[in-house]
Amino acid sequence: MSRPVTPRADVALIAGYHSPQLDVEVRLNTNESPEPPPDGFTTALAGALGDVAWNRYPDRAATELRARIAAFHGVEPAQVFCANGSNEVLQSVLLAYGGPGRRALVWEPTYALHSHIAHVVGTGVVVEERAADFTIDPERAVQRVGEVRPDVAFLCSPNNPTGTEDPAATTEAVVAAATSAGTLVVADEAYGQFASSSALDLIADDVPLVVSRTYSKTWSLAALRLGYLIGPSWVVEDLDRVALPYRVDAVKQLAGVLALDHVDDMESRVARVVGERERIVGALGSLGVDQWPSGANYLLFRPRSQDGSPGSVERGDEVWQGLVDRSVLVRNCSGWPRLGGCLRVTVGTPAENDRFIEALADLVGTP
Ligand SMILES: Cc1ncc(COP(=O)(O)O)c(C=O)c1O
Numbered sequence: 074m075s076r077p078v079t080p081r082a083d084v085a086l087i088a089g090y091h092s093p094q095l096d097v098e099v100r101l102n103t104n105e106s107p108e109p110p111p112d113g114f115t116t117a118l119a120g121a122l123g124d125v126a127w128n129r130y131p132d133r134a135a136t137e138l139r140a141r142i143a144a145f146h147g148v149e150p151a152q153v154f155c156a157n158g159s160n161e162v163l164q165s166v167l168l169a170y171g172g173p174g175r176r177a178l179v180w181e182p183t184y185a186l187h188s189h190i191a192h193v194v195g196t197g198v199v200v201e202e203r204a205a206d207f208t209i210d211p212e213r214a215v216q217r218v219g220e221v222r223p224d225v226a227f228l229c230s231p232n233n234p235t236g237t238e239d240p241a242a243t244t245e246a247v248v249a250a251a252t253s254a255g256t257l258v259v260a261d262e263a264y265g266q267f268a269s270s271s272a273l274d275l276i277a278d279d280v281p282l283v284v285s286r287t288y289s290k291t292w293s294l295a296a297l298r299l300g301y302l303i304g305p306s307w308v309v310e311d312l313d314r315v316a317l318p319y320r321v322d323a324v325k326q327l328a329g330v331l332a333l334d335h336v337d338d339m340e341s342r343v344a345r346v347v348g349e350r351e352r353i354v355g356a357l358g359s360l361g362v363d364q365w366p367s368g369a370n371y372l373l374f375r376p377r378s379q380d381g382s383p384g385s386v387e388r389g390d391e392v393w394q395g396l397v398d399r400s401v402l403v404r405n406c407s408g409w410p411r412l413g414g415c416l417r418v419t420v421g422t423p424a425e426n427d428r429f430i431e432a433l434a435d436l437v438g439t440p
Contacts, residue, residue: 087192098400099428101419104233104264104371106293107346108422111338114331121327131323138321138329142301145333146273151306154313155321155329159263159287159300164190166283166302168315170225170257171196178223180209182235182411184261187227199223202411207235207365211246218250226251229261231268234406234417236367244272248282257308258282263300266291266343267350268368278305290370291343292332299325346370350420356430361437371419373406376437384414392416392436399432 079085092103109115139153146153156162167190171177176197179187188198199221204210209228218226228247230239244260251258260272262284272284283304289295299321302312332339350367357364357374361381364374375384376392389407393416396403404417418429 081195083192083195087189092404093402095397095402097397097402099421099425100402101421101425101429102402102404102417103295104290104369104419105295106290106342106370107420107425108293108342110293110332111335113338114328114335117331117334118328121331122324125323125327127323130319131321131326133319135321135326135329138326139301141330141333142303145336146303148276148303149306151309152276152303154302154304154309154316155325156300156302156316157320157325158289158298159261159285159302160186160190161298161316161320162285162300162302163187163259163261164194165312165316166225166257166259166285166308167191167194167196169308169311175224176221178218178221178226178256180214180228182207182232182409183227183229184233184263187229187259187261191225196225203232203235203237207232207237209239209243209247211243214243215246215250218247218254218256222254223256226256226258227261228258228272229263230270230272231264231367231369233263233369234371234404234409234412234415235365235373236369236371237365238268238270238368241270241272245275248272248275248280251281256281260284263287264290264369264371266339267347267370273303276303276305278307280305283308288329288332291339293339293342294328294332297325297328299329346420349423349426352423353418353420353426353430357433359439360430360434361440362433371404371417373412373415373417375414376416376433377440381440386413389414389416392433395436396429396432399428399435401429401432403429 135155139150142153143150173195177191178199180201191198283302285302287300361377362374393405406412406415
């Protein structure tokens with residue numbers, strides 16, 4: 074069929090971003106929380122829905138939600154920007170600070186959506202490589218920020234898909250270089266609560282740094298699609314210029330506020346996930362795989378070849394398929410640049426993790 078209309082030439086070349094959704098018993102491929110939010114939250118939300126003025130647009134400024142998020146982080150409501158998932162936060166940043174003639178800097182391998190959204194909004198992408206252990210070399214990063222002078226630089230800690238945490242010194246060095254280069258640093262902390270450090274302490278009105286967070290992971294609310302950014306109030310003003318009005322619907326605003334009534338519950342859930350993560354690390358240690366340290370709710374690992382030599386793309390694909398055949402779905406990163414042969418597993422419930430470990434042991438054995 075001939076097409077009477079075509080998209081922008083560069084959009085026609087972009088592959089959509091999709092994580093396969095297969096029908097399996099154990100789904101450990103999208104870094105969601107294995108546990109639902111507490112009953113107290115769902116009951117309170119169900120009750121509050123009766124008071125929604127459905128015929129009216131919601132509070133455009135999401136006043137209460139931003140006030141509660143601000144109080145949770147000890148910042149001002151004017152420093153909080155909310156959107157439909159942190160992906161939309163990142164998109165808003167790139168709409169305001171990226172665009173034609175502008176550039177974003179990323180350190181690969183990292184979260185694919187940083188460069189994907191940049192491409193979609195017509196922003197040039199400059200790629201720097203992480204070291205062999207997937208850390209960012211701070212000296213080289215400072216040098217490159219000074220040379221490239223990007224409009225936006227994306228940090229991601231813990232980094233998806235490697236799990237790597239940026240030490241505070243790296244973040245501080247990049248932010249200092251960004252200040253001289255006229256660069257806005259985005260610290261993507263979608264998994265921030267699983268990690269031991271955060272860039273939130275560096276937020277100030279004279280520092281070009283924003284931190285993006287999400288309700289999708291630690292708050293067990295991936296279905297809600299709510300994310301936010303903490304940053305200088307002038308960034309929030311700029312984002313409000315490009316973001317769609319009324320984007321944060323009434324249900325999201327209510328749910329986002331009510332979730333914050335259950336901080337203790339969230340923290341104990343996070344502690345359970347971290348405990349299970351360390352249990353999986355221990356189990357992988359005695360199997361025929363290589364793995365990397367993770368500060369998140371997932372682990373990157375690479376099955377070794379059958380003769381014990383380092384893994385390969387074919388071996389990664391084979392083990393991924395073997396897990397699917399045993400009804401366990403993990404993320405197949407095996408064909409991704411720099412990640413040949415690697416798989417990423419999300420920490421699930423203890424029973425799900427047992428299923429994963431048993432299936433993997435069956436496939437890779439001990440070294
Ligand atoms: C590093 C990172 N940032 C952002 C997101 C987007 O999260 P959401 O749009 O659900 O808030 C994800 C989701 O997996 C992620 O891994």
